[in-house]
Amino acid sequence: MLVAASRLREMRLIEPSVGAPGAGGPGIVVTDTEYILYRILLNAQPCLHSRQRQHGIAPRGAIPISGTRERPREDVALDLPEAPRGGLAGFVEQTLKQALMEGRLKRGERLVTRDLATRLGTSPTPVREALLKLVAAGALEAAPAQAFTVPVVTVREYRELADIRRTVEGLAAERATIAMRPDVLDTLHAINAAYRAARLGHDVAEALRLNRTFRFMLYEAADMPTLLDMIERLWLRIGPSLNHLYPRPNEVDLGRHSYDDLLDALRLRDAAAVRASIERAIIAGTEILIANLADEEDLPVKRRVSFL
Structure with a gap:
């Protein structure tokens, strides 16, 4: 772990010269895993979706292209109460569970971590924690740009x-x-x-x-x-x-x-x-x-x- 952390710090210090895996030039040489971790640390889009598209594979949770039969995914604005000071992640999780089970969140709708945090008056950390729990339960799907979508059940x-x-x-x-x-x-x-x-x-x-x-x-x-x-x-x-x-x-x-x-x-x-x-x-x-x-x-x- 220490070696990996040091390696990533080295990559970030010389960011302009970091090249993609296997690329030539003056940049340092990195492996696939190191490059993906580096992009995640920068809060940028990982290159996984790019590589999937190069091979004609639709990324999980991607927005459908125009002309598909599935409705385009939409951002959703829930009428959420202000979160209490204690147990924020649990509060967000229960609020979203109720919205899902009552149909207030519809198929294909999109939730953005920072937007939810702003509406709840809290930091993004407990909101993301709650959203990830719902992903683990199969109730939501992770999407790019710190967003989550409601799955479309067939x-x-x-x-x-x-x-x-x-x-x-x-x-x-x-x-x-x-x-x-x-x-x-x-x-x-x-x-x-x-x-x-x-x-x-x-x-x-x-x-x-x-x-x-x-x-x-x-x-x-x-x-x-x-x-x-x-x-x-x-x-x-x-x-x-x-x-x-x-x-x-x-x-x-x-x-x-x-x-x-x-x-x-x-x-x-x-x-x-x-x-x-x-x-x-x-x-x-x-x-x-x-x-x-x-x-x-x-x-x-x-x-x-x-x-x-």
């Missing part, structure tokens, strides 16, 4: 995630039925009423927020922290696509909502019926979301819409 990936969700969320709902307390059940009824009002009022953002609140209050009642963590990781992946879940206003079915059946089954402590209600909701939601995504991408998939 239809195939979403179907796979839905299959996994049916298993783990169904188990959580089943176990929650056994441990359900009357006060929690009352709160779930109140959330469901507010959720229906938001749907009927075409307030998609509020409906998404209440939907997540309802689901996680139910799952938390199971008192299974490891299972809850698995569910949260899945929602971090699907959340940015949930804006495609709800149909257009003139297509909303005002009939009985799937959560009504679930609440009735909870009252009767029918664990199998509660699990079945959650699994049906996931299946129906997946069909609607994929159909709406297909409409956006002009794919020939039959549209199916119901009131979830």
Whole structure:
């Protein structure tokens, strides 16, 4: 490590004469690894993307070129509260997790470390730490220029995630039925009423927020922290696509909502019926979301819409 650090310091002191790996001239000769580390230390763009482009390989997280079917990535301005003085990285991580799971961060959107730090009134270090944790969880992708992007989940990936969700969320709902307390059940009824009002009022953002609140209050009642963590990781992946879940206003079915059946089954402590209600909701939601995504991408998939 000491030898490497000394080598990099030597490179930086004579920056104008440092050449690319294998280049001739008066500059010092450096290896591939040394050159990449040198560029990172200067906070410049590493040459990895350049080399990938030379070989026709698109860099991970790159902005799509004009004419591709994927939407161009956009910078996003979140309405963030000011960060508290203590536990800054944890605060940023929780704030971004909530935004991802509630669909306030959408597919392909771009987050810049320094911009987030400015909005939160903190230094870039805890913000970057939180963003890197979300990258490790698969919720974000690292991009050039100290930025991060929300991954674009494909239809195939979403179907796979839905299959996994049916298993783990169904188990959580089943176990929650056994441990359900009357006060929690009352709160779930109140959330469901507010959720229906938001749907009927075409307030998609509020409906998404209440939907997540309802689901996680139910799952938390199971008192299974490891299972809850698995569910949260899945929602971090699907959340940015949930804006495609709800149909257009003139297509909303005002009939009985799937959560009504679930609440009735909870009252009767029918664990199998509660699990079945959650699994049906996931299946129906997946069909609607994929159909709406297909409409956006002009794919020939039959549209199916119901009131979830």
